[in-house]
Amino acid sequence: MLDFNADDIYALDARQKQAFLQPELDKLSEFHREHCDAYQRICSGWNLAAGDSAMPLAVRLFKEMSLKSISDDEVFKVLHSSGTSGQPSTIYLDKATAQLQSQILVKILQHWLGKARRPMLLIDSPATLKKSGGMSARAAGLQGLSFFGHNHTYALDENMQLDINAVSQFFAEFGQQPVLMFGFTFMVWQCFVQQLQKHNLRFNLQDAVLIHGGGWKKLQAQAVSNQDFKQAINLQLGHVRVHDYYGMVEQTGTIYFECEQGHLHCPVWSDIQIRRAHDLSVCDVGETGLIQLNSVTAQSYPGHQLLTEDLGLLLGEDDCQCGRKGKYFNVVGRVPKAEVRGCSDTFS
Amino acid sequence: MSNKHKLYQAFATGLGIELDSVKDELAYNSIPQWDSTAHMILIAEIENQFDVMLDTDDIIDLSSVQKAQSILGKYDVSFN
Numbered sequence: 450m451l452d453f454n455a456d457d458i459y460a461l462d463a464r465q466k467q468a469f470l471q472p473e474l475d476k477l478s479e480f481h482r483e484h485c486d487a488y489q490r491i492c493s494g495w496n497l498a499a500g501d502s503a504m505p506l507a508v509r510l511f512k513e514m515s516l517k518s519i520s521d522d523e524v525f526k527v528l529h530s531s532g533t534s535g536q537p538s539t540i541y542l543d544k545a546t547a548q549l550q551s552q553i554l555v556k557i558l559q560h561w562l563g564k565a566r567r568p569m570l571l572i573d574s575p576a577t578l579k580k581s582g583g584m585s586a587r588a589a590g591l592q593g594l595s596f597f598g599h600n601h602t603y604a605l606d607e608n609m610q611l612d613i614n615a616v617s618q619f620f621a622e623f624g625q626q627p628v629l630m631f632g633f634t635f636m637v638w639q640c641f642v643q644q645l646q647k648h649n650l651r652f653n654l655q656d657a658v659l660i661h662g663g664g665w666k667k668l669q670a671q672a673v674s675n676q677d678f679k680q681a682i683n684l685q686l687g688h689v690r691v692h693d694y695y696g697m698v699e700q701t702g703t704i705y706f707e708c709e710q711g712h713l714h715c716p717v718w719s720d721i722q723i724r725r726a727h728d729l730s731v732c733d734v735g736e737t738g739l740i741q742l743n744s745v746t747a748q749s750y751p752g753h754q755l756l757t758e759d760l761g762l763l764l765g766e767d768d769c770q771c772g773r774k775g776k777y778f779n780v781v782g783r784v785p786k787a788e789v790r791g792c793s794d795t796f797s
Numbered sequence: 798m799s800n801k802h803k804l805y806q807a808f809a810t811g812l813g814i815e816l817d818s819v820k821d822e823l824a825y826n827s828i829p830q831w832d833s834t835a836h837m838i839l840i841a842e843i844e845n846q847f848d849v850m851l852d853t854d855d856i857i858d859l860s861s862v863q864k865a866q867s868i869l870g871k872y873d874v875s876f877n
Binding site for chain 1: 826833834837841844850851852853854856857
C-alpha cells in the first residue's frame with residue numbers, strides 16, 4: 450500500500466516506517482534482479498554486511514549504462530539528469546512508474562502547500578520548457594511544480610534576464626494573497642534576488658512561499674549561506690516562507706523538503722542512510738558521509754537504492770523540533786571530483 | 798452552447814486536436830497530444846471556459862473527458 454494522506458506522510462516513527470518500507474524495497478530488489486540482467490550481475494558480486502539486504506547502486510551507473518527492468522515497448526518516458534559536466538543519467542519509466550512518481554510528488558507538495566493552487570511565479574525562462582529532446586530535470590521540475598500554480602508567470606525572459614514588467618505586474622495583482630514561487634537555487638539567487646537588489650526593487654508580499662532546489666555548490670563558492678539567502682529574500686520581497694528541497698531525477702517523486710528548522714525530511718516512501726566512503730559502513734548521527742537514497746518510486750529501473758555523490762549528515766530520527774517523524778538531515782556538498790567507488794565496481 | 802459542447806471545445810483547443818476526435822472515452826496518455834505538458838494547458842482551458850478553479854486533487858483525477866464532467870459537477874457545472 451503506497452497510498453497515504455498528505456497529512457500522514459511524516460507520521461511514521463522508526464519502527465513503523467521500517468515495517469512499511471523495508472518489505473517494499475525488498476520486493477523491488479527481487480523484481481529488478483529478475484527483470485534486469487545487469488542488476489542481477491551486479492548483485493551477485495556483493496559481499497553483504499550484517500543488516501544490509503542489498504547494496505546501493507552507484508548513481509553514476511545510470512550515466513554509463515542503460516538500466517531498466519521493462520521491455521523497450523513498455524518505455525513510456527525517458528528522463529535525463531541535468532548534469533552540466535559529463536554524461537547525463539538516463540532513466541526509463543513505464544506508464545505506472547511515471548504515474549506513481551507524479552502522485553507521490555503531489556502528495557508531498559500538498560503536505561507543505563495545501564491542496565489549493567496559488568498564483569505562481571516561475572523563476573526561469575519560458576525557453577526552458579521549449580527545448581526539444583528528452584525532458585531535462587529542470588523542465589521536469591518546473592512541470593511537476595506547475596500543478597500547484599495558476600496564472601503561471603515567468604520571471605525571466607528568453608535571455609534569462611529579469612522581466613521587471615512581468616514580475617511587477619504579477620506582484621501588483623497577487624501580492625496580497627497566497628502566492629507560490631519556484632526556481633533553481635542558483636538562478637533564484639543570481640537571476641532574481643541579485644537583480645531585484647541591483648534595480649532596488651522591493652515588494653511587500655503578504656503570504657508567499659518560495660520553493661527552490663538544485664544545490665548550493667555555486668552559492669557556497671560565493672559564501673552565501675542558507676540564512677543569507679533567506680534574509681535577502683525577505684528584505685526584497687516581504688513575507689516569504691522559503692523551502693529548499695533535495696532530490697534527484699533517478700528517484701523522481703520522493704523529494705526531501707526543508708522544514709521550518711532548516712532540516713531536510715524523508716517522506717514515508719523513501720529514506721536515507723549515510724555511509725563512509727572508504728568502506729561503505731554506516732555513519733553515526735552527525736558524521737558526514739555519502740548519502741544513500743532508498744525510494745519506492747524506482748519501479749521500472751533498479752534505482753530504488755542509490756549511492757549518490759553527495760555528502761550529508763544525519764541529524765536525527767523522529768525528534769525534529771518541527772514535529773515531523775522520520776529521519777532528518779543536511780546536505781553539505783559533493784564528493785570532490787565525484788570519484789565514488791561503489792559496489793558497482795564488481796561489474797565489468 | 799451546451800456545457801458538453803463547451804467542454805469538448807476546451808479539450809480540442811487545450812490538446813490541439815480536432816473537435817471530432819473528442820469523446821467521453823478519451824483518456825489521459827491515450828494519445829500523444831494528451832501528455833503531462835498538455836495537461837496543464839488543458840486545465841487552464843477548462844478553467845477559463847467554466848470560470849472555475851480546480852484544486853490539485855482534481856487535476857490529478859482528471860484522467861478522461863468523462864471524468865472531467867464528474868469533477869466539474871462538484872463545481873456546479875451540469876452536463877444533463
